[in-house]
Amino acid sequence: MVIVMKPEAKKADIDKVVRYVSNLGLTPHVIEGQERSVIGVIGDVSILLDKPITTMDGVENVVRISVPYKLASRMLKPEDTVIKIGSVKIGSGNFVIMAGPCAVESYEQMIETAKAVKKSGATVLRGGAYKPRSSPYSFQGLEEEGLKILKQVGKEVDMLTISEVVNTQHVELVAEYVDILQIGSRNMQNFQLLTEVGKAKKPVMLKRGLSSTIEEWLNAAEYIMKEGNYDVILCERGIRTFETYTRNTLDLNAVAAVRRLSHLPVVVDPSHGTGRRELIGPMSRAAVAAGADGLIIEVHPHPEEALSDGAQSLTPAEFDVVCQEVQRILSVMR
Amino acid sequence: MVIVMKPEAKKADIDKVVRYVSNLGLTPHVIEGQERSVIGVIGDVSILLDKPITTMDGVENVVRISVPYKLASRMLKPEDTVIKIGSVKIGSGNFVIMAGPCAVESYEQMIETAKAVKKSGATVLRGGAYKPRSSPYSFQGLEEEGLKILKQVGKEVDMLTISEVVNTQHVELVAEYVDILQIGSRNMQNFQLLTEVGKAKKPVMLKRGLSSTIEEWLNAAEYIMKEGNYDVILCERGIRTFETYTRNTLDLNAVAAVRRLSHLPVVVDPSHGTGRRELIGPMSRAAVAAGADGLIIEVHPHPEEALSDGAQSLTPAEFDVVCQEVQRILSVMR
Amino acid sequence: MVIVMKPEAKKADIDKVVRYVSNLGLTPHVIEGQERSVIGVIGDVSILLDKPITTMDGVENVVRISVPYKLASRMLKPEDTVIKIGSVKIGSGNFVIMAGPCAVESYEQMIETAKAVKKSGATVLRGGAYKPRSSPYSFQGLEEEGLKILKQVGKEVDMLTISEVVNTQHVELVAEYVDILQIGSRNMQNFQLLTEVGKAKKPVMLKRGLSSTIEEWLNAAEYIMKEGNYDVILCERGIRTFETYTRNTLDLNAVAAVRRLSHLPVVVDPSHGTGRRELIGPMSRAAVAAGADGLIIEVHPHPEEALSDGAQSLTPAEFDVVCQEVQRILSVMR
Amino acid sequence: MVIVMKPEAKKADIDKVVRYVSNLGLTPHVIEGQERSVIGVIGDVSILLDKPITTMDGVENVVRISVPYKLASRMLKPEDTVIKIGSVKIGSGNFVIMAGPCAVESYEQMIETAKAVKKSGATVLRGGAYKPRSSPYSFQGLEEEGLKILKQVGKEVDMLTISEVVNTQHVELVAEYVDILQIGSRNMQNFQLLTEVGKAKKPVMLKRGLSSTIEEWLNAAEYIMKEGNYDVILCERGIRTFETYTRNTLDLNAVAAVRRLSHLPVVVDPSHGTGRRELIGPMSRAAVAAGADGLIIEVHPHPEEALSDGAQSLTPAEFDVVCQEVQRILSVMR
Structure with a gap:
């Protein structure tokens, strides 16, 4: 100092x-x-x-000369962290694809989606049960009923599951149903929630806040790790800038930077990161090329009927094309 | 549409x-x-x-042509909302000054601060008991012990009290001790928390998120009001921009804009908004001139010993000068 | 409307x-x-x-429903523009690598750089002669002497050349020496300069302004094209955001977006876009994967002696590694 | 360092x-x-x-520990700079009001505006002759014809005049017609132009760039002063942020900061700073309260017929109200 x-x-x-x-x-x-x-x-x-x-x-x-985070720093732990969940590994060359709808709407929607995305290569099924929405008049999710459907479908198709937890009181409940707890970008600095998921025995995917610096993001990971939970997956999902053509500005610089500063795996969410279906393909490829350890992509069997985020959801057929392109890039990465 | x-x-x-x-x-x-x-x-x-x-x-x-919020809109309720708490009124020409340390540290610190700021014109005493901090290694607040001190001191000096609530599980507890519940900027889109304070029977001060648009801010107010709690005070506390000289960019345009879009009172926090002691005076004056209904300012009797935010805290003597300047501006408004 | x-x-x-x-x-x-x-x-x-x-x-x-630019729009001209300069083609699958030092310092520096970058695959040699610098006390470039060296070296090694023009009065002079005129980001809305290079008979590379929206960028291209010069190459070089870890935030979303909105080729400058040597490799790969038509990279034979921007310059050996990685990504595109 | x-x-x-x-x-x-x-x-x-x-x-x-600018720094010259032009003084308690239309359109428009704004207290008449416009298809100004009208009207009503210079080649020409040369925000880092106006014998008003830090702004002033022209007036006119309700985010923090960092006078442009007529009053008052040395406001006798920026222009009657409010705030400052 x-x-x-x-x-x-x-x-x-x-x-x-x-x-x-x-x-x-x-x-x-x-x-x-x-x-x-x-x-x-x-x-x-x-x-x-x-x-x-x-x-x-x-x-x-x-x-200040030194960074405030320690456990999340590559200085403390030089080698890549690999997170193992069942037969799935994430990090250090183990690439993961997570996919599914923004919100769980019904068993039929989930099973149709799950079968399709699994065929294309996804191993983790996403689906929101508690949806944080800007307006109180928007659809807020099926809550526990949604978690039940997600778990049931995950079991049937043999995929891992991930869903967002939005409240300290729900952590235990959500952890019963899913394999990976997601902290959304709006809650990246909800420190009570970070502490609570730090005590859970499930891996956590921590989305970067809309206007969080890389250092604040790693500090948030530190909150989780400090409680003893070292299975943290970082997720870049776009930052807020002056540009309005895209919903957010997906920041791949942060992916490359975080891989140097931290040993934790980092995945990329091009769906929220761009908010535009037609940009998801190019930005998925770019994320892989920048060194991301995985992707999380919104897929809906019938986007025009989706209860939320339909505008940025891919159809299963579009998702399959993106997966093939991603595989081609992956094949030439070290 | x-x-x-x-x-x-x-x-x-x-x-x-x-x-x-x-x-x-x-x-x-x-x-x-x-x-x-x-x-x-x-x-x-x-x-x-x-x-x-x-x-x-x-x-x-x-x-989209229309705004999504309704209850918070001046279109629904053209006349200014006036919030009455005991003998204090906020809004529509009733100017309020809130002051106190960032964090409650001890009874001695609080009573010394309270007596001083009251003499300068403050009617609401602030003091954090649960502190959201970027790094898990920073001081996190005295928790319930801090609330007890705050309540005790408020009673002794006959001032209202305000303190931040950071978790749905604490709402009831905090509401027992303080007169105004504060939602911090990091929790502006913690919708579960907004819903919970919407059910409380206490006025709520809602700080604008670091990168929230004015519309998102009013949507967040809508979450609280939708539960039946109409006593919402908006608080502008600086947004995140590219400028690094100030800690944040206090956005007084938003104050003027919100007064047109909404009937709710809006107060300004120049302490967090600038992060620099020497700018608090000018920006307090400017806030009043822009039409703010109040100010919330960090004051510490011994800033060099403060456990948090000392760098942006005023001494009681400095605060008194700011209050005098503010009164001069107020005297020529309207 | x-x-x-x-x-x-x-x-x-x-x-x-x-x-x-x-x-x-x-x-x-x-x-x-x-x-x-x-x-x-x-x-x-x-x-x-x-x-x-x-x-x-x-x-x-x-x-407003429609975009204001016309000539730059893919709506007017659906097929990709290919710019041909000598034997070099840029756009529509023709990938170009531009490389060289930030500033021309001497014949020796330029010839050493040129030979090295050509061997790695670059076909355009960059080198600034007029340098816009934030502080008047920084090195401002060799001016016409620098242009002479650039032209001489380009001829000796048989590479095209590119250099920035910063003033309407210099357009003719710079156009005599180089093959591609560069408009820097600080001058993206210097409309007099855009109009002047629109009258020149040389291709123009137009860098995106530090805080320019995609629409403003394409409007700037329109200024050049309106004068009859259709050979415009767009260049994404990072935008200004709240993040301070990187010098700027290289915005690859804009690359993918511009390829849909416009028929003009777009190249990426990861050197200015990140300001950090260690991020140039990952972001170069990502740019290619996102669909960029080329790269422009700062290379200096002895970065520690560079008169400007040394911190973000690659050595020829580092540049060679990046070129190899880029070629691997290119090999699996389309 | x-x-x-x-x-x-x-x-x-x-x-x-x-x-x-x-x-x-x-x-x-x-x-x-x-x-x-x-x-x-x-x-x-x-x-x-x-x-x-x-x-x-x-x-x-x-x-870096020290700032790069010297001549513009209060460290070098602790006392406020006062700029004297004819009988008008600017700085150190001498408050100036500049007003007029965005663009000079005709003699009739200018004389009508000038008489009105002078009556309300303005001493400097503004009017653009060379207009930098985002789209090449927008009105670009009357050029020299506009300057002639401006000079003629200024003489008739006995007001100083200010107009923007957008090109090094025009500096001499514009300086012949007006009393203050304006550098627009898009040209704040057009260093050739800064150098050229630095050689002119006329005061310069330097607008802050849309995404310029305070330090870059003062560095730009340094470019002008380094050439021997010390009569620089700074002008805050709004920065680009994520907020879209206002056209720009008028940054009054910068006004308060610059008054500490520099001895140069600083005026505020609430017209461009907010882009909304209804916010000009509140933000003018706030600017004065924050310590600004003047205001520059767009006024048009018939905003609905204006050839540019009508949406943010005040009528003479609205301007008169703003001036009265400003005078009331001024009366209680210092």
């Missing part, structure tokens, strides 16, 4: 900061520059994170 | 959309343009919100 | 708009809704673009 | 950086931390700005 003093800071100000830092058991190094002084601080500076050093007289600002 | 057809759409495509819309009890009006056709739809189009019309053949996109 | 009236608009307001539109030779269609009326307008609505209809009494806003 | 080494950096890497820095005449201070080393660098580090230190082995990144 580097403490930057104001040009007009007095010697007494610097001395006070030096004493303050020393009293916390850290070692300050004062460097007197032409324009101003800076103070390098050595030791476990994490105890300084909450200290309001910038309020001290003569201090301009504080530059 | 207007359905925009693709230039290459066939007559059969248009006919299909017309039938689809008619079957839902709505009235379609086809307008054949030079380049393409558009279909105006009349009736209660809210039932179309979840329909995937854009997946139908020949459809390019759908343009 | 659809004119949306306010809920409180009177019949006289609607009549006035109808007359206004009719007098311009357009055909209005009034649709009376439950909440408000909307007026669809048929005819060449481009003449309405500059009319301040929203200032008329009772008008809430105007929704 | 602080050079941050990677955790895995070797002693040889550190030694190499130390030698490199020393050879440039600077003094390095190595601080060995628990996790990694950092190197503080003392001396005129501006010569390091262009050096690619991050490409050296073992270097993670470089943290």
Whole structure:
């Protein structure tokens, strides 16, 4: 950590900061520059994170050098994490395809979808039972009934299942029905919920918040891991920018960056990331080429009848084309 | 609602959309343009919100004309809402100042702060007991112990109290201790939590999400009001932009806009909105001039010892100067 | 175009708009809704673009249905544009690699770079002679001397050349020396410059502005094409978002989108797009997979001695690895 | 400047950086931390700005401590700059109101506007002669004919004049006709143009770019001042964010910040900043309260006939109300 003093800071100000830092058991190094002084601080500076050093007289600002997350960092664990669920592996060259409708609507819808996407190569079936919707007047999901259908269909077709959990009180319930707990982007900084799924014994897929930095995203993963749950899958699903042509801006830079900063697997959601059916193919291919460990794609047997997100859902036939293209890219990746 | 057809759409495509819309009890009006056709739809189009019309053949996109929120809209209720809590009124010319530390740390800290801010004109005492923090290694608040202190001090100095609720399971508990429930920006789209505070019998202050549009913000208010709780105070606290000099970009345009779109009172948080002590004075004055119904400002008797957010906390003396400036602006408004 | 009236608009307001539109030779269609009326307008609505209809009494806003650009649109010209320069083709399956240093520094630097990048597969040599720099105290380029070196080296190694033009007065001069004129992102809406290169007889590579929407980008291309120069290559180079880990956010969604909206070829600049050497490989692969028609990459024989942008420059050896990876992705496309 | 080494950096890497820095005449201070080393660098580090230190082995990144601009900085010149043009003063408590139409359309339009806005308190008349427009099919301005009208009207009503210059070749011409040269937001980083107006003998109003940071804005001012022209007026006119309700997001935080960082006067353009007539009043008041040194507002005698930007233009009567509100706020400032 580097403490930057104001040009007009007095010697007494610097001395006070030096004493303050020393009293916390850290070692300050004062460097007197032409324009101003800076103070390098050595030791476990994490105890300084909450200290309001910038309020001290003569201090301009504080530059943090290290990242705040530890368990999620590749510095702590250099080798890729591989998450094993039944016979499915995710990470370190094990590519996974998750697919299914935005929301579970009926057994018929789910079984038709599941059989189709499995044939195309998907091994995890998605389907929302609790749907966070911007407007209270939109369809909110079938709730527990939806989870039952999802579990039943997953069993019948022999696929893993994933569904979103939106409330600390539901974690146990959802964990009974599905193989992977999903934290949606709106809840990426719902820290109580992160802590709760950290205590669950199920892998968690953590979607990046709409306006979260990469560091905040890895901090959120840290909340889960700190409770003892190390099976965290990151999911890039688009960030909010000024561009309005796409619903969000799918940020593949973050995929490449996260693979360097963290050992956790990262999958990509081009359906929410673009919000446009015609861009899902190109962006799925691009995600694979950027190094993603998997994809999660919305598929609906009859998009024009979908109760939510139909506009960005692929038909099973369109999904099959995307899977074939993805396989071709995968075949030339290391 | 207007359905925009693709230039290459066939007559059969248009006919299909017309039938689809008619079957839902709505009235379609086809307008054949030079380049393409558009279909105006009349009736209660809210039932179309979840329909995937854009997946139908020949459809390019759908343009929504009306806003999705109703109860929060000034169209439904043209006159300003005034929220009365004890002897305090908020809205429609009744200006409120809320102040206090980011986090409740001790009885001594709170009583010292409360006495000071009350003298400067604040009528609501703030203090966080459950703190949502980006990193799991930061101070997380005193929890129920903090609420007890807050309530005790509020009673002693005769001020209303406000504190954040971060979990559906805590709503009842927090509501027992405080006069106003705060929903933080990270939870603005935690719809389960919104629904729960909508059932509480206490006023709610709803902070705008870091990257929420004005419409999403009013939709979130709608979630609370739909449950029967109409005492919602909006709070602008800065949005995330590319600018890094300020912690966030306090968006006063939104204050002026919300006052036209909604009848709900709106207060401004310049502390989080700028993240810089020296900007709190100018932006408080500007908020008042833009038409805000109140301010919420972080004050700590000893910012350099604060357990969180010290960098953006004012001392009681600095806060007093801001209050005087604010009063001067208020005196020439209206 | 659809004119949306306010809920409180009177019949006289609607009549006035109808007359206004009719007098311009357009055909209005009034649709009376439950909440408000909307007026669809048929005819060449481009003449309405500059009319301040929203200032008329009772008008809430105007929704544009069509895009303003024509020559750049795939609607006007469905087949891909292929740009031919000497023996090099760009677009419609003809992939191009452009490479070279950020700035021309010396003959030695350029010849060493050119020989290396050509061996790896590049056919266009880049090198800035006029450098737009944020600070006036940074290196500004060798100017005409740099152009001479670039031309000389291009001739010696038999490569095409590209360099940026930053001023209307330089267009003729730069066009004498290079094969492709580059418009930098900071000048994407320097309309005088666009008009001037539109009159030049050389192909133009148009970089997307840092905060330009896709529509604004294609409008900028329209400025060039309107003057008769149809040889426009689009270049995605990253947009400005809240994320600070990367210098910019390379937006591959825009690449996929532009290939649908326009017939013009689009290349990708991962060097500026990410600002981080280690992300150039993954994002180059992803760009190809997303459908880009080419890449432009900064290469410097000795990045640690570069006069600008060294931090994001690849060495020739690193560049060679990227080219091999790109070729593998290319081999499985289509 | 602080050079941050990677955790895995070797002693040889550190030694190499130390030698490199020393050879440039600077003094390095190595601080060995628990996790990694950092190197503080003392001396005129501006010569390091262009050096690619991050490409050296073992270097993670470089943290700049000082700002790159000098002449525009309050550190160099603590007291406010006051710009005097004829009898008008701008800055340090001298408040200026500039008003007029977006574009000069005719003598009649200008004289009618000028008389009205002068009566309300404006002392500078605005009017565009060269209009940068997103689409090439929009009205582009009357060019020199417009400048003639502007000058003639300014003389008749005894007001100063301001108009935009969009091209280096026009600087001399525009300077002949107007009292203040305006650099538009799209040209804020057109460095050739900045340099050219820096050589002119007329004050310059520099609009902030749509996605420019405060530091980039002050760097742009530095380009002008470096040529000897110190009469620079900054103008905040809204930045591009995700919010679509307003055309741009007027950033008053930047006004308050710039007044601390720089001695230059700063005016605010609420017309472009919001793009909505009904928000101009509130945001004008807020700008004054935030500490702005002036306002520039679009006024058109008949907005519904305006050739550009009518939707955000005030009528003279509306403008008069805004001016009265602004005066009331001004009366209680300082």
